[in-house]
Amino acid sequence: MALDGIADPVAVTGGTETALAAALVSTDEAFGQFLATCQAAALAGHGPVAPRVDAMLRRLRHTPLPAPHATPPGTLSYQEALAPLKFAILGHPVLWPQVIHQFTQISRIGGAPLGWGMGAACASWPAGTVWYPPFRRARMDALPRTRCAPYPVCKDDARGSVMTSTRVDFTSSAPVPGTMDVRWIHGSPSAKHNTDPDIQVHAYNEHTFILRQNKAIDYEAPFLFLLFGNDRAVLLDTGATASAEHFPIQRTVDDLTRRWLAVHPREDYELLVLHTHAHGDHTAGDTQFTGRAGTVVVGADRATAWAYLELDEPGRAGRVDLGGRMLECLATPGHHESAITFYDRYTGLLFTGDTVYPGRLYVNDWPAFRSTMDSLIRFAESRPVTHVLGCHIEMTGVPGVDYPVRTTFQPDEPPLQMTTQQLRDIRAAIDEVGDRTGRHAFADFIICYEQP
Numbered sequence: 001m002a003l004d005g006i007a008d009p010v011a012v013t014g015g016t017e018t019a020l021a022a023a024l025v026s027t028d029e030a031f032g033q034f035l036a037t038c039q040a041a042a043l044a045g046h047g048p049v050a051p052r053v054d055a056m057l058r059r060l061r062h063t064p065l066p067a068p069h070a071t072p073p074g075t076l077s078y079q080e081a082l083a084p085l086k087f088a089i090l091g092h093p094v095l096w097p098q099v100i101h102q103f104t105q106i107s108r109i110g111g112a113p114l115g116w117g118m119g120a121a122c123a124s125w126p127a128g129t130v131w132y133p134p135f136r137r138a139r140m141d142a143l144p145r146t147r148c149a150p151y152p153v154c155k156d157d158a159r160g161s162v163m164t165s166t167r168v169d170f171t172s173s174a175p176v177p178g179t180m181d182v183r184w185i186h187g188s189p190s191a192k193h194n195t196d197p198d199i200q201v202h203a204y205n206e207h208t209f210i211l212r213q214n215k216a217i218d219y220e221a222p223f224l225f226l227l228f229g230n231d232r233a234v235l236l237d238t239g240a241t242a243s244a245e246h247f248p249i250q251r252t253v254d255d256l257t258r259r260w261l262a263v264h265p266r267e268d269y270e271l272l273v274l275h276t277h278a279h280g281d282h283t284a285g286d287t288q289f290t291g292r293a294g295t296v297v298v299g300a301d302r303a304t305a306w307a308y309l310e311l312d313e314p315g316r317a318g319r320v321d322l323g324g325r326m327l328e329c330l331a332t333p334g335h336h337e338s339a340i341t342f343y344d345r346y347t348g349l350l351f352t353g354d355t356v357y358p359g360r361l362y363v364n365d366w367p368a369f370r371s372t373m374d375s376l377i378r379f380a381e382s383r384p385v386t387h388v389l390g391c392h393i394e395m396t397g398v399p400g401v402d403y404p405v406r407t408t409f410q411p412d413e414p415p416l417q418m419t420t421q422q423l424r425d426i427r428a429a430i431d432e433v434g435d436r437t438g439r440h441a442f443a444d445f446i447i448c449y450e451q452p
């Protein structure tokens with residue numbers, strides 16, 4: 001006990017009461033500042049923010065919010081929301097942009113709460129604008145610095161360190177969780193009357209986004225992935241449509257990047273565009289990135305992509321460093337000769353392209369596909385894999401039954417994510433099929449092999 005060695009504990013703790021009183025005043029003032037910031041920025045346009053915060057807290061007092069992705073899963077109570085809101089976040093203005101970013105993401109991008117604390121509490125908030133202005137130093141300086149004294153880091157924060165680049169730690173708690181609690185857009189009975197967004201954006205976590213193309217634009221409705229690192233972001237695939245008017249993939253990536261950089265300011269942030277393979281429904285949007293500043297688009301063909309990633313033979317692993325966030329890359333031919341699987345150490349996500357997904361696995365090269373599955377299983381067994389994410393969904397909710405090719409309405413899709421057990425199921429299916437050509441249905445996938 002620390003007090004054991006202190007001769008006069010009363011003298012030592014004498015200032016505590018005053019300090020506590022100052023802290024409480026400071027919290028309320030900071031809360032006011034925080035609300036004003038929300039009002040002026042991300043949450044503008046829906047009336048005064050303060051009553052909405054009050055209403056949200058009142059609601060929460062009666063009905064805790066479900067938080068299925070918290071660790072451990074449970075509910076978020078009023079007390080639990082209030083504690084981080086008033087005592088953890090407000091004393092650290094440097095966190096404000098992140099909190100407001102969360103509001104915006106949750107309200108605009110949709111999906112379940114991104115995380116515990118404020119994110120979950122504010123899941124039902126409407127946000128006014130997607131974009132908010134960068135924090136000005138003056139706003140930080142306006143905070144009552146002296147009254148922040150009880151918070152150890154407040155002094156630094158109050159100097160406006162929010163605009164200073166801080167590196168995100170992508171390694172020490174990897175693999176970090178994210179949420180797959182999302183209802184994917186899945187087409188509509190009439191493509192003409194489809195009202196879904198051109199591109200659905202799902203925030204898996206703060207640094208990881210899963211995008212899906214609208215089926216009304218292209219029936220392939222591929223999934224694309226955008227991952228942010230400290231020095232650059234990577235976009236895996238560019239979708240099935242070249243037209244920026246019909247499929248604004250560059251604008252979507254730009255929006256997400258601007259928002260990420262608002263919370264994690266950096267100069268000279270780059271974008272790297274890679275592909276799972278060279279089929280047109282994964283590369284058509286490449287042209288939208290031509291001429292984009294600070295952007296490298298790596299050709300999807302085998303010679304170019306494999307050379308860039310130093311994959312000189314099937315089964316060999318290469319690496320891409322996004323700045324503290326490492327992607328491993330594995331050459332996985334079989335569906336297509338250029339196919340590459342990406343593994344993100346930060347999230348434990350395995351991006352398998354068209355090699356593995358809940359749908360028709362079209363095999364172009366049977367021996368290559370078989371040895372690719374062997375390598376993939378070895379690879380996945382030696383690393384923590386949280387989800388296996390392919391680029392399409394074609395199965396229905398009924399085992400062994402898929403939607404017809406070219407369908408533009410899939411109301412009963414299974415989830416996108418698969419498991420490492422399903423990699424083993426595919427490997428077992430390969431043995432069962434032998435190299436017989438044709439279509440071979442299994443519960444979660446269908447193997448389609450036509451001899452070239």
Ligand SMILES: [Zn+2]
Nearest residue numbers: 277279336354
């Ligand atoms: Zn393909």
